[in-house]
Amino acid sequence: MRIPKHILQVVYSVALVLSVSILVYSMPLFSGAIFTSDESGQPVNQNIYLYAQDVYLNGGPNNNNSSGLPANTTFYFQVTDPSGRVLLSADLAECRQVVTNSDGRIYGVPAGPGCFHSVGTVDPSNGSLAVQLYPFNPTPNKGGEYKVWLIPVSDATIADDGRTLEFSNRNAKTDNYKLRNAPNCIIALPGGCVPPLD
Numbered sequence: 138m139r140i141p142k143h144i145l146q147v148v149y150s151v152a153l154v155l156s157v158s159i160l161v162y163s164m165p166l167f168s169g170a171i172f173t174s175d176e177s178g179q180p181v182n183q184n185i186y187l188y189a190q191d192v193y194l195n196g197g198p199n200n201n202n203s204s205g206l207p208a209n210t211t212f213y214f215q216v217t218d219p220s221g222r223v224l225l226s227a228d229l230a231e232c233r234q235v236v237t238n239s240d241g242r243i244y245g246v247p248a249g250p251g252c253f254h255s256v257g258t259v260d261p262s263n264g265s266l267a268v269q270l271y272p273f274n275p276t277p278n279k280g281g282e283y284k285v286w287l288i289p290v291s292d293a294t295i296a297d298d299g300r301t302l303e304f305s306n307r308n309a310k311t312d313n314y315k316l317r318n319a320p321n322c323i324i325a326l327p328g329g330c331v332p333p334l335d
């Protein structure tokens with residue numbers, strides 16, 4: 138049996154629309170990129186750091202040629218295991234905020250009083266001001282790998298525990314990094330610190 142040409146055209150058109158819709162839905166909703174750096178804003182070779190206190194969040198990207206993150210915007214950040222299933226950030230979500238400058242580069246924390254994280258020094262290559270990720274707990278990943286997430290404040294809500302952020306993954310940017318030395322357990326998770334996965 139031969140399928141009429143006009144039926145095939147309709148089927149192909151529907152398939153094309155669905156595939157484009159899926160592609161668009163899976164793309165992040167905002168521009169720019171994030172990366173980890175040292176306190177001066179310089180990327181670290183292969184994203185491998187010695188201690189938890191050495192890791193800073195940066196973004197924009199690390200040059201003046203590409204478009205940055207949304208300008209003059211406040212974001213939450215969090216640290217998880219590589220899968221994103223285990224929240225490792227140890228402090229309240231309201232303390233984990235960064236802001237971007239008019240060029241869309243991460244530029245420290247919101248103005249005013251608060252429980253915000255430490256900042257590094259201004260990176261002269263792009264004008265960014267990195268923000269320290271610590272405190273966070275050890276990863277259950279045996280390779281010592283972590284994932285940092287950046288989410289616009291307008292696209293997330295804070296759960297009742299005060300630490301967990303609720304958001305759609307498509308409203309976030311992520312970057313992975315590793316530590317050579319695991320941090321000490323800061324908060325007791327059910328059953329203590331998360332044990333390494335087998």
